[in-house]
Amino acid sequence: MFRTLVTRSCLPRIYPRGCLHLTTLKLAEASNKDVQEKPSASLTDEVKFDYINKTGIILLNKPKALNALSLSMVQQIYPKMKEWESDGKTELVIIKSTSPKAFCAGGDIKALLSKTSDGERLRNEFFREEYKLNNLTGNYRLPYVAIINGITMGGGCGLSVHGPFRVATETTTIAMPETAIGLFPDVGGSHFLPRLPNNLGVFLGLTGYRLRGIDVLHAGIATHFVPSDRLEEVERRLIEIPKANYNSVKEVLDKSSQSAIQSQPPFSLQEQLPLINRLFSINTKDVETIFEQLKSDGSEFASKQLSTLEKMSPTSLKLTFEQLKRGQKLDLKDCLIMEYRMVQNVMNGHDFFEGVRSVLIDKDNKPQWKPNTLKGVSDKDIEAYFAKLSSSDDLRL
Template identity: 50%
Template sequence: MSTKVGSEVLFEKVGNAGVITLNRPKALNALNLTMIRHIYPQLKKWVKDSETDLVIIKGAGEKAFCAGGDIRAVSEAGKAGDSLTQDLFREEYILNNTIGTYQKPYVALIDGITMGGGVGLSVHGRFRVATEKTLFAMPETGIGLFPDVGGGYFLPRLQGKLGLFLALTGFRLKGRDVQRVGVATHFLQSDKIVSLEKDLVDLKTPSNSDVAQLLDSYQEQVSCSRKTSTDGVCIHVCVCRTDHILLLFYCFRLFSAGSVEEIMENLKKDGSAFALKQTETLAKMSPTSLKLTFRQIQEGARMSLQEVLVMEYRLSQACMRGHDFYEGVRAVLIDKHQSPKWKPSTLSGVSEQAIEECFSSLGERDLKL
């Protein structure tokens, strides 16, 4: 079973596995509403199908799993008063929740760029397999948004203050680091993906532990580099984790604060190359987005995935009503001059009342899961 050639998302039944291929390689497999409306019912169908034992999701082409959502289309819809600004976020978040609560093994092969909407399609699933080509980021504060698709759930559950750091700065994690921090569950070399997929579809009625065992066996092949000692005996030298530990240390020390303003003070006082770089990065982001995101991560740490998605839908609609999202898309994605004119332009100009209103209930229009 597969969809017609040329479809933006392909579905196949291979062995006992349902395989989803995001099929917009020229657009880096960016997720749009049409794709969401195909994936959601297919997942619902497979979870009830006794002949489908697991689901695999991957991206077509060499570059990306999924580089994000179709943000330009949402921006155009918002300007035109089109319902896409409600429909895409609502249906995407419902899909994220379906993945997060899926009752069969769900394996995302995040081999390549994985950002925004692509994170939502992968990170809530039971298994996420990164490779040396994986590039993970949640860069939404740079376009007047916030790290949505359940970012408020998984980011505060990363080690220390790493999730808050990633959320505010849009910092890019690459390769093995994506697995080290817990965004991916496993890491292997990209040339092993085809072999892994074959072994996955050959599993007979696998449990989550069966899938984990298979993935572990692949990861063990790359977890250490081999080196021959002077007496010819092959020994294992584990890959250095210094950079990862340093990143965690800096994040904890500098991003442990009660507000975005305090974080900026910490960074300025520290004065290290790392701190100066983050100060420079944060200065480019939407001040409103930074404050929304700080509160989102704080609140999300105490919430279930479902509660987070309801909160994030409220935030998404607040961004659709505001100024910075449209300005960010124009400056970063359309004109590409990377110099958006944010309103307000400073952190001090963003009132607590304005942020509070973004978190307010939408009443009948709230997301229902």
């Protein structure tokens, strides 16, 4: 829906402005040499790992592609997180980007387009491994802090939103834009979106609306807000916690966030919340009704959202609305199992390949959806996307 490990000598490059300085890290190392883990070689530089003062650090390092999540990245992150979780000494895990521009802009979906048998195998494996990682972050036994600085969309949300601590900055941009490419908000979107207040999740999931800066906290997606020029200080405090656990990590983040929030503006959607809550209600009969309500409302905001929705894949809109309805009653594990069935069925269809072609390949932004109207997508069509896969193909978590 998305590797030479870091050495001490390259830390100034890995930690740009707003991150930990080399001198700080050396002080931390000196105070805790007995628990220091030496970096080991890896296959590529897409992901780097470091280990300081009982803290495992995951650094997403594919800046030119905005850290688009690939299968190889997932296959490195998952076992390292499992290793830290069970080694008996690691107390905290932090995931962040080496670039201030993006935490993770989504999955590397261009790699999934081949309609050959190899392409099919890659799609099966990519989503299976990605969803396993999403489930791990949501059920991790160690405190897990995601620094969602910069662009965070799709697969980037899957790496962060299910964990207990999500730190946004003024440069954070959050969105789940999948309906624009013939997909649906996966990576556990069926779990976290329906649980946002004021039906914001339905609104975000259908429209792909982008939340920026402090709005990410106001919406309930981030748990904390820290200006980017204070990330260095916050990360230092986290790493220096004598005994890191949920409460001690929360205390550090709470103190840092509370002072920062006071100078931030209110939620930019505050005035629209009653409208969003009513027009995008998860209890609405169907997507067609949402369209009708937006038309009858007639406000500038409603008209703008209607115009956006009219560009999206009709199948994706109806599929997304149904997944959110079902997801509000499921735990994360069952949501991911459901989404894996959905995504495999989507990969057998037309709109995903057409949407990616239009938005990411040819960039003509003129997708030819099939069907191209909501009326052309029946309830039976949508139900088929939720069909259980064979026992050997289903996702096992």
